[in-house]
Amino acid sequence: MQGLLFDNFVRYASISSRRYLGNKYRLLQFIDSVISPYRENIRSVADVFAGTGAVSSLFTDKQIITNDILYSNYLCHIAWFGGEAYSESKIIELIQQYNQTDVEESNYMSENFSNTYFTECVCKKIGYIREDIESLFNAKKINFRERAFLVASLLYAMDKIANTCGHYDAFRQGVKNLAQLELKIPEITWVNNPENQCFNEDANALVRKIQPDLVYIDPPYNSRQYCDSYHVLENVARWEKPEVFGVARKMNRDSLKSRYCTRSAPEAFQDLINNISARYILVSYNNMGEEGDGRSNAKISDTEILDILAARGKVEVFSSKYKAFSAGKSNRPQNEERLFFVVVR
Numbered sequence: 001m002q003g004l005l006f007d008n009f010v011r012y013a014s015i016s017s018r019r020y021l022g023n024k025y026r027l028l029q030f031i032d033s034v035i036s037p038y039r040e041n042i043r044s045v046a047d048v049f050a051g052t053g054a055v056s057s058l059f060t061d062k063q064i065i066t067n068d069i070l071y072s073n074y075l076c077h078i079a080w081f082g083g084e085a086y087s088e089s090k091i092i093e094l095i096q097q098y099n100q101t102d103v104e105e106s107n108y109m110s111e112n113f114s115n116t117y118f119t120e121c122v123c124k125k126i127g128y129i130r131e132d133i134e135s136l137f138n139a140k141k142i143n144f145r146e147r148a149f150l151v152a153s154l155l156y157a158m159d160k161i162a163n164t165c166g167h168y169d170a171f172r173q174g175v176k177n178l179a180q181l182e183l184k185i186p187e188i189t190w191v192n193n194p195e196n197q198c199f200n201e202d203a204n205a206l207v208r209k210i211q212p213d214l215v216y217i218d219p220p221y222n223s224r225q226y227c228d229s230y231h232v233l234e235n236v237a238r239w240e241k242p243e244v245f246g247v248a249r250k251m252n253r254d255s256l257k258s259r260y261c262t263r264s265a266p267e268a269f270q271d272l273i274n275n276i277s278a279r280y281i282l283v284s285y286n287n288m289g290e291e292g293d294g295r296s297n298a299k300i301s302d303t304e305i306l307d308i309l310a311a312r313g314k315v316e317v318f319s320s321k322y323k324a325f326s327a328g329k330s331n332r333p334q335n336e337e338r339l340f341f342v343v344v345r
Contacts, residue, residue: 012187013156019166025054030320044212048203060190067199072237074200078148083194086145095183103128108241117171153183167229211277218284219260227256265299281342313344
């Protein structure tokens with residue numbers, strides 16, 4: 001996005017600027033090196049556990065299919081990769097207004113989240129902005145993608161200043177003088193393919209309906225449910241104003257739980273792989289194995305991954321060491337990310 005008119009008043013956010021468990025942005029060069037020999041044969045790519053969308057951004061010269069079970073991620077994908085036309089000047093003007101607005105009235109956010117992940121003042125502003133976005137959309141003053149741009153901008157701004165270590169399982173006690181909320185514009189430096197598609201559903205159901213050339217798979221590795229780690233952002237994205245409970249102020253998340261975080265992960269993975277229609281399959285899975293704490297232990301073993309993939313075609317395994325973003329303390333300075341590449345028979 002090239003916004004010149006208001007550049008003195010607003011700033012831009014890159015797709016990589018969000019804190020997110022398992023974010024693969026630092027591994028894009030590694031992923032690209034594995035795919036490179038086959039790029040000419042790839043016209044469409046499905047990223048079925050897309051998260052922040054960082055890996056999808058590697059394939060903006062292709063048709064992109066993104067998917068994530070979290071609605072908060074889905075709206076960000078619509079902003080980054082959607083094909084619907086939008087008014088840049090309208091988005092910039094609204095973001096400028098939101099950044100300059102002071103809010104005194106209480107609302108859903110301040111009544112439920114004050115002085116937890118955000119101060120009362122910031123909560124009032126978050127609630128006001130999110131309500132205004134929804135009102136503008138319902139009044140047809142902004143379209144679906146413009147709504148997605150604004151919600152994504154709000155989510156990225158919340159993530160930047162949240163009183164956490166990068167997730168919302170808990171907030172830090174006794175922290176004062178937190179930074180103020182500043183919305184930035186999602187910066188798009190590429191031209192989107194008009195045939196891009198974004199989905200918000202179970203990956204195992206989605207693969208039965210699509211036929212891309214390449215399917216990239218980056219499932220949860222362990223028992224840490226993403227809907228637990230990002231429930232506040234999910235709450236704001238959905239804006240259904242549910243009852244929240246407990247110290248962490250979580251809403252009911254039963255419908256968002258992933259089988260890949262349970263003992264049934266190997267069965268879910270086999271079902272996924274068996275129902276993919278693609279020329280190539282690329283699976284990302286790290287090497288935590290049994291080396292982390294109980295919650296961090298990998299739910300699918302290397303043997304299971306290799307056996308399941310080998311049934312579909314020739315498998316090559318690549319590895320790269322990197323320091324991962326973690327939700328807590330870790331004694332391991334590096335993770336080893338593995339890529340399992342399959343040329344489907």
